[in-house]
Amino acid sequence: QVQLIESGGGLVQAGGSLRLSCAASGRTFGNYYMAWFRQAPGTERTIVGAINGNSDSTYYTDSVKDRFTISRDNAKNTMYLQMNNLKPEDTAVYYCAARISSRLAITTDLYGNWGQGTQVTVSS
Numbered sequence: 001q002v003q004l005i006e007s008g009g010g011l012v013q014a015g016g017s018l019r020l021s022c023a024a025s026g027r028t029f030g031n032y033y034m035a036w037f038r039q040a041p042g043t044e045r046t047i048v049g050a051i052n053g054n055s056d057s058t059y060y061t062d063s064v065k066d067r068f069t070i071s072r073d074n075a076k077n078t079m080y081l082q083m084n085n086l087k088p089e090d091t092a093v094y095y096c097a098a099r100i101s102s103r104l105a106i107t108t109d110l111y112g113n114w115g116q117g118t119q120v121t122v123s124s
Helices: none
Strands: 004-007 010-013 018-024 032-039 046-051 058-060 068-073 078-083 092-100 118-123
Touching (some): 018 092, 018 118, 032 068, 032 078, 046 068, 046 078
Parallel strands (some): 010 118
Antiparallel strands (some): 004 018, 068 078, 092 118
C-alpha cells in the first residue's frame, strides 16, 4: 500500500494554469503506475492521464491532450499534473491514484490506492 496526498488545487480563471502534486509514501514509488482522475459533481470519476514507472509512457484523455502534462520524480516520490489553458469544464476534484503494475489502466476499479482529492475550479 502507498499513501497519496494531493496538493496544488485552487481557483483560476479560464486560460490560466495550475500545477498539481501527488506525494507518495514508501520506498517503491517507481514500481507504481500512477494516474490522475477527476470527478465533477454528479458525474463519474474519469481518468485524466497516467504515467508508467520510468516515465517513458504517458496517456491522456482526449479532452486534455496538448493542455495537460503528467510527470513524476521518483527520487522525490512525487507525481505532477501541469494544467495549462484551463477551461471551465476542467472544474472538478482531482485525485491521484496508484497501482502496482507496468501496464496502463484507465478505469477506477484497477487502482487500489487513492489520495483524498484536491479541488480545481476554473471560472469563465
